[in-house]
Amino acid sequence: MDLDAAMEKIHDGATIMLGGFLGVGSPLRAIDKLAERGVKDLTIISIVNAHPAGNFDMEILYRHKQVKKLITSHSGTCQIALDQWAAGETEIEYFPMGTMVEKMRAAGSGLGGVLTATGLGTLVEEGKRKLTIEGKEYLLELPLKAEFAFIKGYRGDRFGNIQYRGVSANSNPVMATAADYTVAEVNEIVEVGVITPECVGTPGIFVQAVVQGNTFEEHQRAYTDQWVRAKLLK
C-alpha cells in the first residue's frame, strides 16, 4: 500500500500512537505525511517527545499546530511543544514510561488493567484506584488504546510481518497491538518468507498496512545528519 492510501482514514481529532524513542525507530515519512495532510486536533500518544536537537520527527506536528493533546512520559525535549502547552493551546498527560508501556500492552493483550507500585506517593496516584495485595500497595493502571498507530520497522512483508533492528524497536511492537489500525513504515519491503519466523518482531496480524519509508541508505543519512547537526558525533 502507498502511504497516501494508508493515510486516508486519518481524520481531524484522531488519536494516533507514534512509535519511536526520541526519533529513533520513529516513522519519519508517516509523520511528514501527517503534516502534509494537515489533519488537526490530533491526540498523539508517544513514549517521549521529539529528538532534543529539534527539526526532526514529531516536532513538525507542533510547528503545523496539529496537536491538541500529547500523552507521554516526557515532554521536555521539544521546546515548541512546551511553548504551545504553556500558552494553553495544547494539553499534556503524563504517565511513567513503564506504566505507559504496560497500559498499551494491556489494551493490546486484552487485560483489564495491571497493578504497579510505580508512582505510589506521587501525583501519578491522582484519580486512580489503589489496591493492597499481601500488605503492599499498588496503583491500578487501565488500558491505553488508540485508533491508529504508525510504527517503524526495518523490513516488512506483504502479510505485515515486521522485523526490527538494533535499539529501534522500543515502543513500536506494543503500539502495533494497541491500535485499531496500524501502519508500519519500513526501510525495505521484502517477499513473504524472507523474514525468518524467529526474526518477526511484530506478526502481520497486528499490521493493517505496510508502506515504504526511507530506504536504508536514506535512513542512515537522516540520522547521521541529525546527530552531526546536534554535535553528537565527532
Place this chain on the structure above:
Amino acid sequence: MDLDAAMEKIHDGATIMLGGFLGVGSPLRAIDKLAERGVKDLTIISIVNAHPAGNFDMEILYRHKQVKKLITSHSGTCQIALDQWAAGETEIEYFPMGTMVEKMRAAGSGLGGVLTATGLGTLVEEGKRKLTIEGKEYLLELPLKAEFAFIKGYRGDRFGNIQYRGVSANSNPVMATAADYTVAEVNEIVEVGVITPECVGTPGIFVQAVVQGNTFEEHQRAYTDQWVRAKLLK
C-alpha cells in the same frame, strides 16, 4: 558451569519451574538430573504436562515419585501423574494457560497483579477478587514465582544470554524472569558476542547458570525417536 554444580542448590521441597510445552523446548538433561539426584516433595510449575506419548521429559519425575504438587494448565497427557493424583499422592492446581503466563510475567516484571476476563463464570473464579472496570468484570490474578527455573535454549553464552529456535521458546523466557535462580540448558555454548543482540531471547541478567544440554545432533535424535515411537511421523 556443569549441570551437577548448577543443581547443588536444589533441595527437597523446592518449587521449580520447568520450561517447555509437551516436551518441546524442555530441559531434558536437567530433568534427568533432577531424577538422578532424587530430590523429593517438589512443586513443579509447568505450563502443561509431559509429552502424550510418554517416557519423555517430566514423566520421569512422577515415576520417581518426586512430585508433591503440579501447578499447570493441563495435566491430561501424563497418565502416571493422574494416577498419583487420583490416589491422593500429589496435588494439582490449575490455571488457564494465558493466565498462568501472565502470573509468571507479573512476578518477573514487578507487577502486583493483572486483571483478566479469562475464567469468569467458571471454577477459576474461586477465592479470587473481582473488579469491575467500566462495567466489565475481571478477575484479579496475582504473581506466580518460583525458587528455581530450568529452561532450555538453542545457544547460550557465558553471560547467560540465551537464543531460542523455532517454536521452542514457549514458556522458557517468562519462567527465566520469574525464578530466583534460573538454569539454562542449551544445545550449544558459544563465545560472548556470537549471539547477535537482536537474537537474544533471554538476556543474561535473568540467568544464573548456563549448562551444556544435548548437542543439537542429540537433540534432533531425541525428538525424532519420540515422534517415531508415537507414530507422529510417517
Place this chain on the structure above:
Amino acid sequence: MEARELIARRAAKELRDGQVVNLGIGIPTAVANYLPEGVELILQSENGALMFGPTPRLGAQDPDFANAGGQPITLLPGAAVFDLAASFGIIRGGFVDATILGGLEVDQEGNIANWARPIAPGKYTPGMGGAMDLLAGARRVIVTLQHSSKTGSKVLKKCTLPITGAGVVDLIVTEKAVFEVSPAGMVLIEIVDGVTVDDIRAITEADFTVSDQLCAYQV
C-alpha cells in the same frame, strides 16, 4: 460419512479467507482438511506460532517445531513464532477471528464445558489448557461435538460439568444439526438430510427455536 468428518466439514464452512483461527485438539484439528476452495487461514497455535503448515514427513521434522498437541509441524512462508506471553496476548487481545473447540457439553445459554471430567471429589482432568483464554478472547466461538453421548444429549439446558466459558458460544455444530446461540437463546438453523425438527427435539435436551431460514446441513 462418519460423524466426526461430517462435523469437521460443516465447521470448515464457517471460516473465511485470511481469518486468524485457532483450532482445538480433535475434530477441530480436522477442520483444516476441509476448507472451501480459496480459503486460506492464518492458523494460530497457542504454543507460539502463526501460519502452521502440514505435518512433515519423516526426515523433514525439526525438533524445535511442534504444534500445541506436541506433534511435529512445519511452518508456511510468512510464519511468525513467539513466546507464550505474546501468544496469549494475541488470543486475549481479540486478534483471533474464530476458534473451533470440542466440547463435552454445551448449553442454550452459550456455556461450554470441555476442561473438567471429575475423577474424584474436587479433582478434574485434563485441565483447561488455553481454552478459557480462547473463549474469553476469540471473536467467534464455534463448538463441535457429537450430538449425544451414551448417556444422552450433550446439548443441554444447562451444563452439568464445570464450564470452560460462560455465555461465549456463537455456533454449535453436531453431526445432526447446527444451532446459533445468542443471549436471546438457541436457534436451529440447519438439520441433516432425513432428519426432522421433531427428531432434533427428541435428541436435544436444550430448548431452541427454529429459524425461518432453516435449511439443509451445509457440507
Place this chain on the structure above:
Amino acid sequence: MEARELIARRAAKELRDGQVVNLGIGIPTAVANYLPEGVELILQSENGALMFGPTPRLGAQDPDFANAGGQPITLLPGAAVFDLAASFGIIRGGFVDATILGGLEVDQEGNIANWARPIAPGKYTPGMGGAMDLLAGARRVIVTLQHSSKTGSKVLKKCTLPITGAGVVDLIVTEKAVFEVSPAGMVLIEIVDGVTVDDIRAITEADFTVSDQLCAYQV
C-alpha cells in the same frame, strides 16, 4: 575539581563489578567515566538495551543504535536489545542493581523530586520518563545533585516540588557530602576536605545525624 565531576567520581565508587546499572541523564551519565579499576558494569538503558558501549566516532554510527538521550551509541559484545515492555520488565522486576539519578530536590524521608518543574498552575515539565519506574524497581537508588541551588539547600526536610518517588532514596551524593538515607533518617557519612560538620549543617535544610564512622569524601 568541578562539582559535577566530583559528584560523578564519588558516585562511581558505589558500583560493583558485574552490577546491572541504569544511569540517568546528566551527572549520572558521567559516572561511567570514573569506574574503579576492575569494575565493569552491565549498563541498562530504558530504551531497550543491556551493555551499552562508548559513543561511536563519526562514520561508525548506526541509525538504529541510540541511548535513552537520543545519542548514537555502540553495543559491547554480549549485549542484548529488546522492546520497552521487556525493558521495563527488567526495571520493575528488580533486575537493576542500582540506579543513579539526578535530583532537583531530595529530602530526609528519602523522597526525590526530579520530574516536575511547574511552568503554570498544574503544568509540569519535563515529565518523569522512566524515573518513577526506576525508583520503584531498582534495588539501590543513588541521587546525585549539587548541594545547593541559587535559592538554597536542595537537601531538604521535605521536598517542595512534586516528588518522583516516596521513601526510595538510599544514598545522596553532593559535591560537599554523602548521606545515607533509611527509614531511621539521614546520616552524614562523608564530608569533603576542608569542610566541617557545622558547615554542612549550615548549608543543609534537612535534619541529619553524623555517623560514628564519618570520614573523608572518597574520590
